[in-house]
Amino acid sequence: MTGFLRNNRTILLTLVFLLGMIAFTFQGLEPKVGMSILLSGITLAALFFLIASGLSLIFGLMDVLNFAHGVIFVLGAFVGLSTLMNPRLLFNTLPFFLSAAGGVAIARHLGTPLWQRVNTERGRKILWWSLLVLAFALLAFGLRRFPIRTLNAFSITTVGGAVPTALAQEPLGLMIQRVAFLFLAGLPFGLAVAPRELRQENRRAALWKSIAITLGLLVSAFAILLLRDPGEQFILGLSVDWRFLLALTAGTLAGMLAGAGIEIVLIRPFYGNPVTQLVLTLGLMIAGTDLIEAVWGEESHPPMEPPSWFNGACRSDSLIAWFSEHCRSIDVLGRAFPTYRLFIIFVGIAIFIGVGILLKRTRLGMIIRAGVQDSEMVQALGINVRQVFTLVFALGSGLAALGGVIAAPFLGVFSGMGQIFILQAFIAVVIGGMGSYTGAAIGTLILGLARAYGDHFVAAGIDLPFLANTIKGSPAIARASTVLIMAIVLLVRPAGIFGKKE
């Protein structure tokens, strides 16, 4: 028991401190007001956590400060919104990704003998760049005049109902040409990223495997293209719950894909060069926002339609009643609280536990925890750390994108929605201690509560014991309070609450 207390001293002290603060703030408040502020704070914390956890893992393992993380959050929200409201974009772009991946899969297998023939460093550099230029040229040629903006146009005036676009579909023949071009573009890219040397395994079996994967990807690409009209009708005919689930999946997958792409193309060539990586992710933050505006437009969209489970026009008395009634809000100590926010809290907690189990119980988690301390040593044990890096980047980005989809019915969807969140998530990670998973959770909890209480007290004013007048502040003070907390924490513990001293 004493051992347990000693080992978990930091977390226990922090929790006691937090509880004390909450109890203290409750004193001047009606219980129902205090409770609703508390729940709002935890809702915010859950959203912050979905971003901060990935940020913290990526920094801990790879020492990369990923500013592009906020863009992934926005990307998730937009992909989710598109899936929910207008699946046409998905049906028309998914085949591109699949066929390009097919090209990569087969060329990656065939590329190894090519690289073995080119032995000099200079020759390899020239080959790498010419393959890359060829890939992008084919990509640009294939996608020229692809009307992504019009394909994606959807009316936003009728919130709550899916709105098929009035515009005609792109002709099928043209789309098949594009898919073929993207397959060709995948080939040089696959050659470029092919392993540089043969492994001992059975080449023939590996070849058949690559061919099977490529064929599978191509067949599904064409299947999606051919079935796009009935498919679109089918998805639009689904209930909003199914479409929401689909939106969650599509958004998360898009985030993972984008994350893996960013790591492979932009981050991987620059390990050991943190300034370059920092500038690249900063640039990506700006360019990514513009890119999202280019595809989805600059206008902001009202909150996405939540699943029907959280959308009934009524007010449940308790959680049990909500299970049968599916009301929009629930009675908390006499005050209405949106049930969708409870869902956000639930997702946040579920992800916290799920990723925690992944880290604690699986081999991958073991490698991640070891790599956070010393990735060189992990590599020296015969483990391909670079692969784990890509995986963690994809995983962290997937979490951020999931956060984006989850936030969409709560915040609305607009290209700047990531900016507040990325900043707060950074502050939370710094408070909790860079690279610490528990730290990210505690840091986001502190920030979420601080924001919620800050907003309340700014509006309601604070009565201090020895002052006659109530002190009122501007909302800017509530926002600044998080930075103030960070400053105080860093003064006491320079590495953050759970940070390790080097």
Place this chain on the structure above:
Amino acid sequence: MNNVLEVHDIQTFIGQYHILEGVSLEVPRGSITVLLGRNGAGKTTTLKSIIGLTPPKTGAVLFNGAEIQGKPTFRITGQGIGYVPEHRAVFRDLTVEENLRIAERKKGDLALRGDFIFNLFPDLKRLIKLPGGHLSGGQQQMLAVARALVPENTLLLIDEPSEGLAPVIIEQMIEAIRQLSAYTTVLLVEQNFIMASQLADRYTIIESGRSVKSGQMADLVKDGDTIRRYLGAT
């Protein structure tokens, strides 16, 4: 093939610094070979160059007769090289068991060699559930060596196992390395000449990034001149 490892005239740069200016050495199968030399001579860099953590710019490294230089580190060590870095880099947040399990290359490696390992280091069995960071310096060193024994390795690279340890623990360490060398070949970096002379069959001396002398340890012990000239101690 008589030599597990052959290093031919490797040159290594770290940043702009020319650290190794020509190191060659041989490690015969079944032997304990020790790298000697003053602080900063390039002994640790030699080990790191062998497994590609600081890849050599020129020269060749042969492991079981096949060239391995230029390959990624995980491929090199994956062929059967165990690396025990200086400052005993055990993973602080992982338990002793996890520290061992992470080194598994095939499922069941630990189950297969667990008895041998815990025979060598009985302390570790008792501490199995403790985080690596809670162990004493000596225990961490044992764990670092034990970790290199988990997968099937034909060569162990051990960097300064005696550094910062109490004399009693050093005795234990010497005994453990002697026992494990019955199963694998060892390349050792050691400042402690007494420990080195008790353990090693062969030696290579490195001076300012060059290998200057190699031979049988038994001959070196008698050669006071060489010891004074390159190692500065008795």
